[in-house]
Amino acid sequence: MNLTTQYLGMKLRNPLIASASPLTGTLDNIRRLEDYGAAAVVLPSIFEEQIEREEELLDALMTSGVDSFGEALTYLPASAAYSHSTSRYTDIVNAAAKAVDIPIIASLNGITSHGWIDYARQLEMAGASALELNIYFIPSDPALSGRDVEMRYLEILKSVKATVRIPVAVKIGPYFSAPSHMAMQLDQAGADGLVLFNRFYQPDIDLEKLALNFELKLSSPYEMRLSLLWIGILAGQIKASLAATSGVDSGDDVIKYLLAGANVVMTTSALLKHGLPYVRTILDQLETWLDARGLDSPDHIRGRMSQRAIPDPASYQRANYIKTLQSYPKS
Numbered sequence: 001m002n003l004t005t006q007y008l009g010m011k012l013r014n015p016l017i018a019s020a021s022p023l024t025g026t027l028d029n030i031r032r033l034e035d036y037g038a039a040a041v042v043l044p045s046i047f048e049e050q051i052e053r054e055e056e057l058l059d060a061l062m063t064s065g066v067d068s069f070g071e072a073l074t075y076l077p078a079s080a081a082y083s084h085s086t087s088r089y090t091d092i093v094n095a096a097a098k099a100v101d102i103p104i105i106a107s108l109n110g111i112t113s114h115g116w117i118d119y120a121r122q123l124e125m126a127g128a129s130a131l132e133l134n135i136y137f138i139p140s141d142p143a144l145s146g147r148d149v150e151m152r153y154l155e156i157l158k159s160v161k162a163t164v165r166i167p168v169a170v171k172i173g174p175y176f177s178a179p180s181h182m183a184m185q186l187d188q189a190g191a192d193g194l195v196l197f198n199r200f201y202q203p204d205i206d207l208e209k210l211a212l213n214f215e216l217k218l219s220s221p222y223e224m225r226l227s228l229l230w231i232g233i234l235a236g237q238i239k240a241s242l243a244a245t246s247g248v249d250s251g252d253d254v255i256k257y258l259l260a261g262a263n264v265v266m267t268t269s270a271l272l273k274h275g276l277p278y279v280r281t282i283l284d285q286l287e288t289w290l291d292a293r294g295l296d297s298p299d300h301i302r303g304r305m306s307q308r309a310i311p312d313p314a315s316y317q318r319a320n321y322i323k324t325l326q327s328y329p330k331s
């Protein structure tokens with residue numbers, strides 16, 4: 001069986017990647033993920049807010065007449081937990097890149113194209129094989145138009161692309177009025193890959209405390225349908241690689257994403273639920289499925305159920321909606 005897969009111009013040993021989460025934030029876990037078969041690891045994000053905060057603190061120190069930078073750091077208030085985070089993050093990238101043979105993808109998370117983006121260069125120098133740029137922007141300002149929002153994404157991507165030479169994937173949400181057009185624009189702006197989709201974590205309301213509640217629920221396989229739909233529509237239409245994220249809980253889910261046209265499939269919730277060795281289980285399930293059909297590579301199935309490949313492309317559009325409504329059993 002040859003599971004090798006191309007993603008962001010890199011040759012991976014298979015199509016399964018551990019997506020960004022605290023699980024991928026320690027060297028020990030990254031080594032174990034490699035041992036269990038993960039093809040690459042996306043580190044947890046470093047946030048624009050962290051980078052900017054650190055820069056502000058350093059600026060304040062440099063302008064307050066402190067002689068030595070080393071000394072100055074000792075004056076940082078204890079609450080400034082973020083103050084060393086960028087160097088720590090770069091250290092992890094560096095150590096991980098040395099410790100394992102699989103690609104280490106660093107994750108930059110932000111919503112502006114300001115100075116924080118220079119930090120991308122440090123990640124490249126530290127040994128990141130690629131960057132995943134997570135743009136998690138909630139356009140709450142009624143004055144912002146859809147076009148304004150799209151331009152923001154494109155500007156951030158262009159700024160990062162102008163800063164590094166390593167490939168850059170963009171992790172986006174599904175909430176654009178024209179997701180295909182947005183994907184095409186990102187493709188044309190130089191995105192090497194699109195990661196579909198960011199899960200948006202909407203707050204709940206705690207009725208006792210009358211406060212917003214930010215509890216994180218892990219995903220369920222049903223949630224993969226949105227990514228599956230858009231990967232199925234985009235497959236074969238853009239140059240950028242397609243990475244699926246959301247809802248993978250078994251090898252079957254990976255197979256569905258590959259059939260829709262994903263180059264690679266990412267997983268987090270399943271590993272949080274079942275543990276890191278579950279990477280091997282998912283890969284075994286994928287191999288068993290392919291083997292049972294006499295197939296020796298995921299290339300034989302990639303995109304076979306995409307909109308462009310199926311005899312009835314309308315099933316990916318309104319027909320899907322109507323058929324779905326009609327499929328509900330009559331009482």
Ligand SMILES: Cc1cc2nc3c(=O)[nH]c(=O)nc-3n(C[C@H](O)[C@H](O)[C@H](O)COP(=O)(O)O)c2cc1C
Binds near residue numbers: 044171219220269270
């Ligand atoms: C606890 C937790 C932390 C996460 N942290 C990040 C992060 O730092 N950056 C990011 O891009 N995605 C982050 N994610 C999102 C995952 O990478 C993934 O896209 C999402 O969970 C959907 O995939 P899944 O259904 O396999 O969990 C996180 C998810 C979880 C559950």
